[in-house]
Every structure is written in C-alpha cells, then in structure tokens.
Amino acid sequence: MRRHPSGVTVVTVPGPAGFTATSFTSVSLEPALVSFYLSAVASTAPAVRSAEVFAVHLLGADQQQLARDFARSGVDRFAGVGWTPAAGGVPILTDVPAWLSAQPVLRQRIGDHLLVVGRVLDAGGPATGAPLVHHDGGFGTFHGSSSG
Incomplete structure (x- = not known):
C-alpha cells in the first residue's frame, strides 16, 4: 500500500486526543458520511x-511537520498547536485548509484496525492551497492541471 498515494489528515476527538490518518474517505453524499x-x-x-x-x-502541502507531530507516540501532540473546542468539545485545529466534524454512526473492528464511520455535522476552512499527500513513506503534494 506504500505505492498508493493518499491525502493526509489529522483526526481529533475530545480529550483532546488526535492522530495522523491517511485512511480518510467519503462514504456517502446522502446522508453525508465519512x-x-x-x-x-x-x-x-x-x-x-x-x-x-x-x-x-x-x-x-506546508503541514508536513503537523502530520509528523500527530503521528508520534508518547508526546503531547497538541503542544504548540493552535486549536479551539467545537460542539461536544472536539478540537478544531487552526490554520488547516479544511475540516469537518462528525458523529460516529458505526465503529467496527476489521482485522487489526477499527473502522469509524461518521455523519458529517459541520465543516469549515478556506479550502485553498495544495494538499499534503503521503506516498511510499514520504510526503509530497499534488498540483492539479486545469484541462478544459
């Protein structure tokens, strides 16, 4: 799977707690599920x-260090990171291109992982700039072409 490029996200929950994830995906438009x-x-x-x-x-693309920090174990991942509490106490990180909050509707153990599906409650951010992408153990970005 190292050869499959994927977007980089940070998932947060009340506590605060959080981690870097590359397994984020859209599940459904109606209802909005991720x-x-x-x-x-x-x-x-x-x-x-x-x-x-x-x-x-x-x-x-410029947030590689944030991704690394939230992937580290045994440290305060929120140290020096700007965030504000949203509904339910979930931390919303500042200065990210986009974020969404969701309510879990399914938690299922799949092999050695936990699958979490959530109904989207809210979203925000400027939605600008190039994304951070993970591929083959490293970070990079993608600049789309505008083809007509």
Missing part, C-alpha cells in the same frame, strides 16, 4: 471508541 481507520491498539483508540464526535482536518 470514514477512517485506526489501529485497534493505537494509544488514541480508547478515546476514539468513546468519542461522541470527531473532527477530520485536511492538511496542506
């Missing part, structure tokens, strides 16, 4: 299992 996976033994898994709301932050 999903992500998390290792069932990750340090944030207990907080995710009990959270009544979560937020997903889409990272920009």
Whole structure:
C-alpha cells in the first residue's frame, strides 16, 4: 500500500486526543458520511471508541511537520498547536485548509484496525492551497492541471 498515494489528515476527538490518518474517505453524499481507520491498539483508540464526535482536518502541502507531530507516540501532540473546542468539545485545529466534524454512526473492528464511520455535522476552512499527500513513506503534494 506504500505505492498508493493518499491525502493526509489529522483526526481529533475530545480529550483532546488526535492522530495522523491517511485512511480518510467519503462514504456517502446522502446522508453525508465519512470514514477512517485506526489501529485497534493505537494509544488514541480508547478515546476514539468513546468519542461522541470527531473532527477530520485536511492538511496542506506546508503541514508536513503537523502530520509528523500527530503521528508520534508518547508526546503531547497538541503542544504548540493552535486549536479551539467545537460542539461536544472536539478540537478544531487552526490554520488547516479544511475540516469537518462528525458523529460516529458505526465503529467496527476489521482485522487489526477499527473502522469509524461518521455523519458529517459541520465543516469549515478556506479550502485553498495544495494538499499534503503521503506516498511510499514520504510526503509530497499534488498540483492539479486545469484541462478544459
């Protein structure tokens, strides 16, 4: 799967707790549903299992360090990171291109991971700039072409 490029996100839950995820995807438009996976033994898994709301932050090309910080274990991932609490106490990171909050509607153990599906509650951010992409163990970006 290292050869499959994917967008980079940070998922947060009340606590605060959070982690870097590349498994984020849209599930449904009506109703608006999204999903992500998390290792069932990750340090944030207990907080995710009990959270009544979560937020997903889409990272920009210049946010590699934020992605690395939220992927580290044994540290305060929120140290030095700007955020504000939203409905339900979920942390919303500042200075990200886009974010959404969601209410979990399904949590299912799949192999060694936990699948979380959520109904979108709110969204925001300027939605500008190039995305941060993960590929083959590294970070990069993508600049779309405008073809007519």
